[in-house]
Every structure is written in C-alpha cells, then in structure tokens.
Amino acid sequence: MCRHIGYLGEPLSPAEVLFRAPHSLLVQSYAPADMRGGGSVNADGFGLGWYPGPGSPPLRHRRSTPLWTDETLPPLAAAVTAGAFVAAVRNGTTGLPVTEAAAAPFTAGRWLFSHNGVVRGYPDSLAELAKTLPVTELLTLEAPTDSVVLWALLRARLATGEDPLTAVAALTATVEAAAPGSRLNFLLTDGETLIGTTWTHALSVLETPAGVLLASEPLDGDPRWRPVPDHHAVRATAAGVDLLPSPQEPS
Template sequence: MCRHLAYLGPPLTLRELLFDPPYSLVRQSWAPRDMRGGGTINADGFGVGWYPPAGGDPVRYRRAQPIWSDPTIADLAAVTSTGAVLAAVRSATVGMAVVDAAAAPFAEGQWLFSHNGVVRGWPDSVVPLAATLPVRDLLTLDATTDSALLWALVRHRLRAGLSPGPAVAETVTSVAAAAPGSRLNLLLTDGRTVVASVAGHALSVRTTPDSVLLASEPHDDDPAWREVPDGHLVTATATGLHLRPLSRPDHHRPPDGREDG
C-alpha cells in the first residue's frame, strides 16, 4: 500500500524526519503498523524529494530497492537539511513495474506528488479517464502504474489553471467513481503548501506553531498527532491547517495558482 509523509517548517535534516523517530518512515518500510487493504512491507522502492534552502525546484532521490538496503540514503540524510520534504516507501501492486521511476515522489517544476493506495480494476477501470489526457502525457508516464497515472491526472488539472486543492479533489472523486473501492490518499506540495486527500486509507497530522507533518502513520507517541477523517481534503502550510469534505465542490482559481484557504 505504501507509506508517505510531507513536512513544512523550520529546517531539519532528512535523518531527523526519515530515520530517527521510533516509528519512522524507514521503520514503516519493514514494520508498518497499518497496512489495510493488503501487503505486509514496503520494500519495492522509495523516494525523497526536498526543497533546497536557497530556493528553486525540488531535488529527488529515488530507488527501486528497499530503503534499508540503499548504501547512500542514510549518509545523504545525515547532511541534508530542508524545511520542505515529501517522501515515500513503496509496496507495489502485483503486476505493476518495480523500477526507480515508479517510486514517489513524482515531480514537475515546483511540484512533488505521492499516492498511498491502489486503483481497483487497473487498468480497465480508468481507461476513460486516461483518454481525457493528452496523448503525449500518456506516452511519457514515469511508469506503467496507477500512481503515475494519478499524477498525470492531477498535473493536467494544475496545467489547466486549477489550484492544488481542487486539482487533487477532482482527481480523487473522478477516479473513485470510475473505480469503486480504490484507496486514494494523495499528497501534493510546492514546498509552501501541502494538499492531502484521505480516501480509503489513514493519514495523521501533527502541528506546531511553525510546522506541520502529515504522515500515513504517526512517527511517535506524541499526543499531538490526530487522525484525519476519511473522505476529507487537507490543505496545510507551516502555520495553518484546513480540512474540508472531498465531496464539497470548490473550483476557485486564484490568480497566483495557489490554494486560498
């Protein structure tokens, strides 16, 4: 099913986010506590995307192997500091590609994207939705996976001018209608705002006055963690958090392309 997280706040090392907590993302790769819907471990790849303190587009590190077996990521995490991160460990659905390019986060320009879950009836259930995309987008998918197609659907809406919250919400509701029973927990960030959908799987959030951490599972036993209700969309910055039902229509297109609430 995969596990993922997004962080915005004061700079931390990747090690502090990915390795050090008692129930860290690295631990979740081999001992997840919540794998509803199938799977036992997340050993089919991993990825980390972070925004350089000096600004600019995010940097990514992705591999098709388990995160615990990679010889580089621990050393890289110890010396890399950032205030905006999206990371994931992967459990591939049977029949889907296990290659570096299939691991989240997916990226374009300022955007990073991840999917925790599965599209039921893949690929037949979403053929009509895939047909709405430009042919070039289909020919250049990162990988032959449901997650890569979900990213293409979200990205298509962003390119059309939809702001991040509605782009994610519309994608989730359209795929859920086409493929009932799908699990569609998505994360999307531009390094300043995170949008997350909770649709069929778990997501928890921990906030402080100047940071927010969203994760498939709480990383520790801090009572500040709270679970986001299923069927909701989260829009978060380092200093604010907003929840709304996924079913509530919202097609606002602010001039700067960013979520307004």
C-alpha cells in the same frame, strides 16, 4: 499499500523522520502498523524529494530497492535541511513493475506528489480518463502504473491554474467514480503549501510551532498527533492547517 510522509515548516533534516524517529519511515518500511487493504512490508522502492531553497525546484533521490538496503540515503538525508519535503516507501500492486521510475515522490516543475493506495481495475478503469491526456503524454509516462497515471491527470489540472486543493479533491472524486473502491491517499506540495488526502487509508497530522507533518502512521508517541478522518483533505500553509471534507461527486 505504501507509506508516505510530508513536511512543511522551518528547515528540518529529513533524517529526523526517515531514520531517527521511533516509528520512522524506515521502520514503517518493514514493520508498518496500519496497512489497510493488505501487505506486510513496503519493500518495492522508496524516494525522497526536497526543496534545496526558497523558489528552487525540488531534488529527488529514488531507488527500486527496499529502504533498509540503501547506504546512500541516510548520510544524504542527514546532510540536508529543507522547509518542505515528501518521502515514501512503496508496496507495489501485484502485476505492476518494480522500478525506480515507479517510486514516489513524482515531480514536475515545482511539484512533488505521492500516492498511497490502488486504483481498482487498473488499467481498464482509467482508460476513459486517460483519453483526456495528450497521446504524447501517455507515450512518455515514466512508468506504467496507476500512481503515474494519476499524477499525469493531476498535472493536467494543475497546468490550467486550478487551485491545488480543488484539483486534488476533483481527481479523487473522478477516479472513485471511474474505479469504485479505490484507495486514494495523496500528498502534494509546491514547497509553500502541503496537501494530504484520506480515501480509505490512514493519515495523521502533527502540528507544532516549527511546522506540520503528515504521515501514514504517527512517527512517535507525541499526543499532538491527530488522525485525519476518512474522505477528508488537509491543507497546510504558513498561515496554519485546514481540515476539509472531500467531495463525493466528480466535478
């Protein structure tokens, strides 16, 4: 499956985690260490989303090609500093399109979202949940993939003013009920709060005085990296980091 990274804290160059770390996202694209559920490389696209300043909507750079082939992102990432960003490399599910629009992070308004995993039985398994979305929303989805539908379902919850952590947890439980055995690791941020979930796939957290990193795999040998238990959620804000169990039943 995919690999993704989220950061929240003091301004940091994304290049530090995308390219310079010993087990950077670049390395994880061609030599991942913990690919649960199949796959050996993450070569079906990549993306970086970041916030250029406080209160600003996020900017993005995405491609449908392997990260190691892109000559644009390394200098771009090195020129940027941001207090929050999300980056991902994609290992697309068999049968789903390999397009730039299918690469995370996805965005709407102030939000950035990434999904590491797969919805079992897609698209049939999400058909009933998709009926809760406006037809125009379904007709204008940017790509016909499980991740994009999940993002549409989550956006609908966020648009009602639902607490982000509650929305993510509820979506996880609802999708698991509709498609048992799905792999549902999410990253979500609005630039002020960073949320990560574990549902079958791995996620680790590094908390330092400068900020918080969430990553599918630790970026280096720093002993402060901690694995997030399965079926849990992490919420990072300026006030600190909370680790919470995810609900098992839909709400």
